[in-house]
Structure formats: structure tokens, C-alpha cells
Amino acid sequence: MPRVVALLVSVALVAGAFYLRARLDDAPAAAREATSVAPTERVPGPLEEEPSDPLLICAEELAAACDALEQDPDIPYRTQVQAAGDTVAALLEGDRPELWLVPAPWPEIAQILVDSAPPAQGAAQPPPAPEVSEPFARSPLVLVGFAERLSALQSVCDGSVTWSCIGERAGTPWAELGMREASGRLRPGHLDPTQSASGLLVLASAVTSYTGRADLNRNDLDTEEFADWFANLESAVPDFAPPSGSQVTEMLTRGLASYDVIGTTQAEATLRLDNAPDGPLEIQVLTPQPVTTADVVLVSFGAAGDLEEAQRSLTVPLAAALTDSGWVADPAGENMSLLEDAGLPDAGFLIALQERWEEVAR
Amino acid sequence: MRRLTGCLALLALLLAGCVRDTGVEQETAAADTEGVTVGGAGDCTVVDIAVSVEKIDLFVDLAEQFNASPDAQLDGGGCAVMEPRAQESGRVATLLSEGWPDPDVNGVAPVVWSPASSAWSGVANQRLADAGQPPIAPAGEPFMLSPLVIGMPQPMAEALGYPEEPLGWGDILTLARDAEGWGTYGHPEWGPFRLAKTNPTISTTGLSALIAQYYAATGKTEDLTTEDLARPEVDDFARGVESAVVHYGDTILTFLNNLARNDARGTALTYASAVATAEVSLINYNRGNPDGVLEPGEELVPPRVPLVAIYPEEGTLFNDNPFVVLDAEWVDDTERAAAERFGAFVQRPENQQRVLEFGYRPGNPEVPLGEPITAEFGVDPTQPQTALELPEPPVLVDALERWDVQRKGARVLITMDVSGSMGDPAGAETRETKLDLAKQAAIGALDDFSPDDEVGLRVFSTDLSPTEPTDYIDLVPIGPIAEQRDVLAQRIEQLVPTTGTPLYTATAASYSDLVDAFDPQRINAIILLSDGVNDDPRNDDLDGLLATLTEGTEGGTETPVRIFPIAYGSDADLGSLRRIAEATNAAVYDASDPGSIDRVFTAVVSNF
Numbered sequence: 001m002p003r004v005v006a007l008l009v010s011v012a013l014v015a016g017a018f019y020l021r022a023r024l025d026d027a028p029a030a031a032r033e034a035t036s037v038a039p040t041e042r043v044p045g046p047l048e049e050e051p052s053d054p055l056l057i058c059a060e061e062l063a064a065a066c067d068a069l070e071q072d073p074d075i076p077y078r079t080q081v082q083a084a085g086d087t088v089a090a091l092l093e094g095d096r097p098e099l100w101l102v103p104a105p106w107p108e109i110a111q112i113l114v115d116s117a118p119p120a121q122g123a124a125q126p127p128p129a130p131e132v133s134e135p136f137a138r139s140p141l142v143l144v145g146f147a148e149r150l151s152a153l154q155s156v157c158d159g160s161v162t163w164s165c166i167g168e169r170a171g172t173p174w175a176e177l178g179m180r181e182a183s184g185r186l187r188p189g190h191l192d193p194t195q196s197a198s199g200l201l202v203l204a205s206a207v208t209s210y211t212g213r214a215d216l217n218r219n220d221l222d223t224e225e226f227a228d229w230f231a232n233l234e235s236a237v238p239d240f241a242p243p244s245g246s247q248v249t250e251m252l253t254r255g256l257a258s259y260d261v262i263g264t265t266q267a268e269a270t271l272r273l274d275n276a277p278d279g280p281l282e283i284q285v286l287t288p289q290p291v292t293t294a295d296v297v298l299v300s301f302g303a304a305g306d307l308e309e310a311q312r313s314l315t316v317p318l319a320a321a322l323t324d325s326g327w328v329a330d331p332a333g334e335n336m337s338l339l340e341d342a343g344l345p346d347a348g349f350l351i352a353l354q355e356r357w358e359e360v361a362r
Numbered sequence: 363m364r365r366l367t368g369c370l371a372l373l374a375l376l377l378a379g380c381v382r383d384t385g386v387e388q389e390t391a392a393a394d395t396e397g398v399t400v401g402g403a404g405d406c407t408v409v410d411i412a413v414s415v416e417k418i419d420l421f422v423d424l425a426e427q428f429n430a431s432p433d434a435q436l437d438g439g440g441c442a443v444m445e446p447r448a449q450e451s452g453r454v455a456t457l458l459s460e461g462w463p464d465p466d467v468n469g470v471a472p473v474v475w476s477p478a479s480s481a482w483s484g485v486a487n488q489r490l491a492d493a494g495q496p497p498i499a500p501a502g503e504p505f506m507l508s509p510l511v512i513g514m515p516q517p518m519a520e521a522l523g524y525p526e527e528p529l530g531w532g533d534i535l536t537l538a539r540d541a542e543g544w545g546t547y548g549h550p551e552w553g554p555f556r557l558a559k560t561n562p563t564i565s566t567t568g569l570s571a572l573i574a575q576y577y578a579a580t581g582k583t584e585d586l587t588t589e590d591l592a593r594p595e596v597d598d599f600a601r602g603v604e605s606a607v608v609h610y611g612d613t614i615l616t617f618l619n620n621l622a623r624n625d626a627r628g629t630a631l632t633y634a635s636a637v638a639t640a641e642v643s644l645i646n647y648n649r650g651n652p653d654g655v656l657e658p659g660e661e662l663v664p665p666r667v668p669l670v671a672i673y674p675e676e677g678t679l680f681n682d683n684p685f686v687v688l689d690a691e692w693v694d695d696t697e698r699a700a701a702e703r704f705g706a707f708v709q710r711p712e713n714q715q716r717v718l719e720f721g722y723r724p725g726n727p728e729v730p731l732g733e734p735i736t737a738e739f740g741v742d743p744t745q746p747q748t749a750l751e752l753p754e755p756p757v758l759v760d761a762l763e764r765w766d767v768q769r770k771g772a773r774v775l776i777t778m779d780v781s782g783s784m785g786d787p788a789g790a791e792t793r794e795t796k797l798d799l800a801k802q803a804a805i806g807a808l809d810d811f812s813p814d815d816e817v818g819l820r821v822f823s824t825d826l827s828p829t830e831p832t833d834y835i836d837l838v839p840i841g842p843i844a845e846q847r848d849v850l851a852q853r854i855e856q857l858v859p860t861t862g863t864p865l866y867t868a869t870a871a872s873y874s875d876l877v878d879a880f881d882p883q884r885i886n887a888i889i890l891l892s893d894g895v896n897d898d899p900r901n902d903d904l905d906g907l908l909a910t911l912t913e914g915t916e917g918g919t920e921t922p923v924r925i926f927p928i929a930y931g932s933d934a935d936l937g938s939l940r941r942i943a944e945a946t947n948a949a950v951y952d953a954s955d956p957g958s959i960d961r962v963f964t965a966v967v968s969n970f
Binding site for chain 1: 480501503504507509526528583584585675677678680682684723724725726727728729730731743744745746747748749751752
């Protein structure tokens with residue numbers, strides 16, 4: 001019976017996704033009136049900036065790029081860095097920023113949740129669907145770990161360190177993984193998938209690694225084998241947020257006491273590691289197969305045409321800022337094929353994955 | 363619970379100087395609650411910074427550089443001056459949760475707080491939450507790191523298998539329970555296992571060690587719960603570790619100073635077998651600077667027997683030294699902006715390099731670990747290998763409450779000077795005598811003892827009794843304080859000043875009596891309060907007294923009795939009292955300002 005319910009929910013989610021796509025494409029312009037938003041966090045920016053400047057919310061993963069935009073006097077936007085989960089929560093509360101810069105498919109996740117939520121009190125009609133750009137920057141999802149331990153893992157993972165293998169071995173004492181002198185247990189890390197945009201994508205990448213495919217649905221989470229693997233993985237993942245906000249920074253400052261291996265974007269790994277001189281512990285970056293990516297999109301919650309206008313003023317400087325912070329950006333779509341699939345499951349599955357993670361990890 | 367509450371409340375009154383000690387002598391608060399104005403404030407915006415005491419020198423160094431730099435010029439004009447002051451983290455947590463009362467006594471309310479550990483922010487916020495108030499200490503960016511380690515004299519660590527064998531709190535427990543002590547490891551000459559750790563209601567390292575013990579007892583590395591703490595085997599583990607404690611106290615520097623002095627005499631291995639300390643303090647010890655403060659002209663003399671850092675295999679906590687700009691009503695926008703500029707300043711690589719030079723691990727990953735985080739100074743940059751999660755504030759509070767009943771019990775004789783000079787006015791602006799203030803402080807401190815402690819009261823003055831012994835009287839024999847707290851208070855209240863000060867005779871007799879009735883299950887100690895010099899012509903043999911005390915302390919004695927003197931008033935013989943304390947591996951407390959006696963008494967009782 002629960003599986004039947006799950007199947008019905010899954011079908012509803014898929015239908016919702018199609019409905020959302022249709023609305024993204026067809027929603028009447030009149031329904032896309034911009035509404036103001038009250039920033040829920042500190043809004044950094046020059047004092048001379050007009051308070052009426054439209055607001056660009058940046059997911060935390062894109063903070064470096066947005067900080068660069070903030071310093072550019074020609075950019076007519078205020079910026080605010082916010083965890084993707086917080087932005088979704090604000091949208092559910094009825095807040096509507098002008099723009100949102102975030103890895104896909106978070107906009108789709110947000111819209112599914114908004115559409116499935118009861119209408120806000122006093123709202124005559126559901127909020128208009130946002131416009132979402134094509135991906136214009138990308139970063140592969142990678143593993144960052146201490147070289148000695150990755151090497152030991154490689155030996156017990158048939159020569160290749162994957163999330164599937166990490167999940168199987170998570171929590172195993174290092175003494176049993178070929179490092180007799182090491183204390184502690186294999187401690188993998190990823191950020192909270194209900195809050196962090198990349199945290200969710202990394203977790204999805206891990207599940208894809210385990211199942212060997214990306215066309216997943218909620219039922220795939222219900223197998224006994226998956227449940228065991230997932231529970232083993234998550235039981236070893238520390239459930240407290242890194243004090244610095246970055247797991248790579250934690251590895252650099254706290255060494256082996258932090259994590260043995262974590263998942264993140266190559267952009268973050270590059271940004272953090274390139275600025276860090278060699279320390280006593282070598283840190284290595286691996287790109288596990290199959291490759292999955294975080295793809296950045298720009299979302300407009302304003303009127304029709306607002307996205308196009310924003311792209312005109314933002315795309316080039318944003319692409320430059322993203323490139324400077326480790327992302328591979330291609331605003332013109334000429335040098336790379338960002339239209340290729342990111343290799344990750346769809347938004348409906350990711351919502352189900354968030355729910356399952358809540359059940360297992362909390 | 364009563365004692366814990368008392369500890370937490372009295373913690374607010376603790377002297378900042380009690381931890382910024384430069385020797386075993388514990389300074390008073392008066393000097394330390396005054397900030398260090400570096401460079402002169404002028405018309406600049408002064409930003410008061412409460413800094414945990416062990417890093418005050420570093421903060422003053424950084425503040426001097428900031429105040430003299432262009433960074434101190436604020437947007438829109440004006441300038442900022444950072445004014446750090448050393449304040450116990452636990453004390454600040456208490457004051458903040460109380461709205462920072464009485465600035466005349468407690469100093470100016472800070473704009474920035476950098477406690478040794480984020481744990482204290484959680485404690486302050488939890489207390490406010492319990493009172494229905496919003497948090498005051500937001501999560502601050504870690505400024506620098508220092509993991510809690512178990513510092514162990516190298517030969518002892520090697521006897522346990524260091525460095526090949528991973529060691530941890532489980533090994534400490536095994537040693538603590540072993541009646542053969544070090545004899546089991548082929549070294550009976552080292553005596554029983556002795557653990558030096560501080561009072562967790564006051565000291566950050568004490569709090570971190572307590573948390574680490576509980577984690578070790580549960581086998582967990584995160585999600586410690588109050589249910590975990592209540593499990594019988596966890597309680598048993600905690601009591602087992604505590605049973606090996608030498609004594610507690612407000613700062614680990616007391617132990618490190620005593621260890622250094624014993625090392626110079628070649629008796630380090632019989633003073634303490636292990637010290638729960640921050641890694642930075644261990645580095646400083648091995649550098650020859652056990653208190654971490656280098657006085658002008660002070661020469662660094664590395665110890666003969668260095669300490670090595672054991673990173674507990676069960677995991678450990680980091681003192682993360684957050685930089686917290688307080689969400690307090692007394693913080694205005696200009697102060698906040700200036701504070702944030704300094705926060706960014708201290709994170710710069712060149713300043714984080716200074717952090718490293720002081721023995722901390724930089725919070726900025728752009729500065730790699732290097733000297734002194736090296737094997738040369740007894741530490742390992744590739745350790746620790748497992749970090750422990752800081753428990754939720756309610757669990758922290760529960761842990762502290764449980765420690766109050768699990769800790770090692772004490773058997774204490776309060777030996778008070780009631781000589782004639784105790785009848786002198788306590789100050790120019792008060793009619794109260796020194797004895798009046800001392801009585802109030804002593805009565806207040808009775809609440810700080812655990813109900814399981816045994817406490818007695820002895821007073822001394824010349825010709826106090828018509829019969830032998832004539833120079834001291836036991837007004838209340840040592841007994842369970844739970845049964846005689848009121849009697850003790852009553853007898854203290856009735857004290858009156860009499861004649862002379864037979865300090866050496868009273869000290870020797872008290873020491874001898876406690877040795878004779880030594881209880882190996884407890885901390886055996888004397889609180890010796892005196893306001894003058896020994897003026898007894900019948901016994902002025904300080905050297906003889908010190909020889910007796912030293913003989914009874916050295917060589918792994920089976921009956922260590924610690925004497926914690928309080929040098930009370932400006933005429934007290936601080937020098938002699940310090941030597942008495944050192945002879946018993948204890949600490950002297952300076953209450954030269956009679957108004958500080960209440961706070962000093964609290965600090966002294968934190969040793970039990």
C-alpha cells in the first residue's frame with residue numbers, strides 16, 4: 001500500500017513538473033507582475049546604492065561571483081547571498097525576489113513546492129511562474145579528499161573511488177581499510193541537501209553512482225538494498241554544519257579531524273585549494289564517473305521580458321565573475337555544450353530524496 | 363545542582379586575572395577588567411573586545427597593528443580603536459546572559475567577544491533562551507584553532523605505546539582504575555596515575571575535556587544527548603576518570619607552572635601523569651613558557667622532560683576562538699562596522715601568520731600549518747583524526763550539572779587568620795573590617811562546595827586558647843558539608859580579631875593533621891587565609907616549614923595535601939605564601955584588594 005501511495009505521489013510530481021514547464025513556457029505576461037521582497041538577511045552593498053535597486057539572490061555556492069558583482073558600480077542590482085533552502089522557504093512564504101542565481105534544478109524544485117503548497121492567506125491566485133534561463137555556467141561534481149586516504153580507498157574500491165563504494169565503506173575503521181596506523185572511521189561529507197544547492201546535487205550524484213543511472217523515481221528509494229546503503233552512508237556523514245560554511249575549508253584548517261572525503265563542485269574545490277599553500281596533508285580532487293554537473297541558471301520572478309533584460313546586463317559580467325571563481329561559463333553557448341544533461345535525476349526525484357534524507361539523517 | 367548554580371553565578375565574579383596568571387600566583391580582577399588601550403583612543407570609536415585570557419597577548423599585538431593601520435579609518439570619516447581585555451570566557455557568558463550588570467565592577471560591556479570556544483556562545487544564548495530572551499552571540503567566524511589534547515610527559519606516553527599506539531580517554535580510565543598505577547607499566551617509581559584537569563564550569567579546557575570524556579564513554583562522535591549522560595556506564599566512566607584528578611582549578615596554567623617547577627627539580631613525573639590542555643598551551647610549555655606570557659627579561663628554558671600531545675583516539679574538540687560581534691543593545695552601528703573591519707583584519711594571511719607564531723592553528727586556510735605545530739614541540743600537525751561535535755546547549759548544561767556530582771570529592775580545612783590586623787578597615791571608604799569581608803566571602807563560598815565534600819574550620823592567632831595547642835582552634839571539625847554548612851556559617855559569622863599571626867605554626871599543624879587523616883578518595887587541601895606576616899617569635903622557621911611541605915609532596919607521595927593560600931590585604935606576606943603554595947604544588951591567590959576577597963574565595967574553591 002505505501003508503494004502505491006508513493007507511486008501516485010511520484011506520478012503527481014512528474015505531472016506537476018510538466019505543468020510547471022508548460023507554465024514556464026506559456027504563462028501570460030500579465031500574471032508575472034513583479035513584487036517586492038523584503039530581504040531576510042544582511043544585504044551587503046555600497047551605501048550610495050538606491051534601495052529601489054532590484055535584488056539578486058545568489059545561492060551560497062555562487063557567493064564569490066556575486067561578491068564580484070557587488071563591487072561593480074555598473075551592475076544595477078543589489079545582491080544577497082542565501083542558502084538555496086532558505087530561498088525556497090521564502091518563496092513558500094510568498095516572498096518574491098527579482099532574480100535568483102542558483103544551480104538547476106532548484107528553480108524547478110521551488111516551483112513544485114510552491115505549486116503544491118496551500119495558497120498563501122489572502123492570495124487571490126497562485127504566484128506567477130518564474131522564467132528560467134538556460135544553463136550558462138557549469139562545474140563538475142567532484143570528490144575532495146586526503147590523498148593518502150583516497151589511495152587507501154582506491155585499493156578497496158576496485159581501483160576507483162566512487163560514491164557507491166564510499167557509501168558501502170562509510171563508517172568503517174581505517175584500520176580495516178588498509179591504514180593500520182590511522183584512527184577513526186571513514187567519514188564522508190556533503191552539505192545539508194535541504195539547504196545547500198550543491199549539497200543536494202552531490203547527494204543526487206551519490207545516489208546515481210549507487211544505482212548506476214539517472215532516470216530515477218521515488219520507488220528507487222524504497223528498495224531494501226538502497227535503504228541499507230543510504231543509511232550506512234548517512235550514519236557516517238557528520239550532521240553538523242561546517243563552522244566556516246565550507247567543508248573544503250574545514251579540511252584545510254582542521255585536517256583529518258574534519259572529513260576524509262567530501263563532495264562538492266569543482267569550482268569550490270578550485271577556489272579553496274588554489275589559495276591554500278601546501279600543508280602537512282596532501283589534498284586531492286577526483287572526478288568520479290559518470291560525470292555529473294552543477295549547472296547555473298538565472299531565474300526571474302518579474303514580468304515577462306525581465307529575464308531577457310537581466311541577461312543583457314548581467315550575463316557577461318556574471319560569466320566573467322563565475323569564471324574567476326572556478327566555474328566554466330559560456331554565456332553565448334559557443335564553446336561548450338551546456339545543453340547536455342547534467343547527469344542527475346529530475347526535480348521530482350530530488351524532492352523525494354530530500355524527504356528520504358530527512359527521515360534517515362535526522 | 364546548588365553548587366553548579368553557585369559556580370556559574372560566581373563565575374561571573376571571577377577575576378579575569380585568575381587566568382592571566384604569570385606564575386602560580388592568581389592575580390586579581392581589578393587590573394584585568396581594564397582594557398588595553400593600544401595607541402590611544404582620542405576621538406576614535408572605541409571597540410571593547412572581551413578576549414579569553416590565554417590569547418590576550420596575541421590580541422593586543424593585533425590590535426596595535428590594526429589601530430596604527432589605514433584599516434582603522436572608518437568609511438565616512440572617523441577612526442576606530444580596538445581595546446581588548448582579558449576576560450574568562452565562562453565569566454563573560456554569565457555576564458552576557460545577565461545583561462552585563464554593574465559595569466563599574468565588571469568592566470565595560472563588550473562589542474566583540476572572542477571566547478576560547480563557541481561552546482560559551484551556546485551557553486550564553488541558552489541561558490537567555492531559558493529566560494525568554496533572544497540570543498546575543500551569533501555564530502562567529504573561527505579566528506584560530508587549538509585542539510584539546512592530553513599532554514603527557516614523554517616517558518609516560520612511551521610507556522603506554524606512544525607514538526605507535528593510538529591512545530585516548532579509555533586508556534586514562536584504565537590507568538585511573540589500576541591500583542598498581544604506573545607499576546603495571548614497569549614504573550612503580552612514578553606512583554599512581556594523576557590527572558590534571560580544570561573546573562569545567564569556568565575553564566574552557568575543562569569543559570572540552572568533560573565533553574570528550576562523555577563522548578568517549580558513549581562511543582559516539584556526535585549527537586550526544588542527555589539520555590546518553592544518564593546511562594549508568596557513562597556515569598561510571600566519568601567517575602572513574604575524575605577519580606584520578608589531582609585537583610581542579612580555574613586555569614590549566616596552574617598545573618603547567620607547577621609541572622615546570624617540578625621539572626626543574628627532576629620530579630615532573632611524580633607531579634602529574636597527564637594534563638588535559640589546549641594544544642597551544644602544551645607548545646608553550648615545551649618552549650619553556652608554561653604560562654604563555656613572556657615577561658620582559660624572562661628567559662625561555664625548555665623542560666627537561668617535554669610533554670607530548672596525545673590526540674584522543676575517540677576524538678577531540680577544537681577551541682575555535684570565534685570572533686563574535688554581539689547582537690546587544692549597547693552595540694551601535696558605528697561600533698559594529700568598526701568591529702567587522704577588525705574581524706576581517708585578523709583573518710588576513712599576514713595576521714594569521716602571527717596566530718601561528720603564537721602556537722595556534724590559523725583559521726584562514728591560506729596560511730598552512732608550520733612551526734611551531736611540529737613534532738619538535740610535542741605536537742602532530744596531521745592530528746587529530748576525529749573531531750567531536752559540540753553538544754547542544756541543553757546537553758552542555760546537563761553535563762556540567764552531572765560533573766558536579768561525579769567529580770572527585772574534596773576534604774578541605776579552611777584555616778583563617780583572626781589576628782588583630784584583621785580588624786583593620788577594609789578600605790578608606792568603608793567601615794567594614796577586613797575580617798567582615800572575609801567572613802562574608804567564606805560564608806558565600808560554602809555554597810560552592812559539593813554536598814559530598816567534607817569541610818572544616820580552623821582559626822589561628824597567638825594565644826587563642828589557654829590550652830595546647832594555644833595558637834589555633836578547630837571551631838568545626840572536618841565533616842560532611844551537607845550536614846554542617848549552617849554550623850560552619852554560624853561559626854564564621856562569630857569570628858572576631860584577636861592578637862598575633864602564628865602563620866608557620868598554624869600552617870604546619872594544619873598540614874600535618876590533614877596528612878595524618880588523609881583520604882585517598884578525595885582532594886585533600888587547605889585554604890589558608892592570612893592578612894599578615896608571621897610574627898610569632900617562637901616559630902619563624904619558614905625554611906623548615908617549606909622543607910616539611912616539600913618532603914611531603916615530592917617523590918610520588920601517597921598523601922599529597924595541597925595548600926591554597928589567600929594573601930589577603932596589602933600587608934599579607936605574598937612571597938612566603940607563594941612559596942608555601944609551590945611547596946605543595948598548589949597555587950597562591952592574591953586578594954591584596956580586600957574588596958576582591960569574595961571573588962578570590964570563589965576562585966580558590968574552584969580547585970575542588
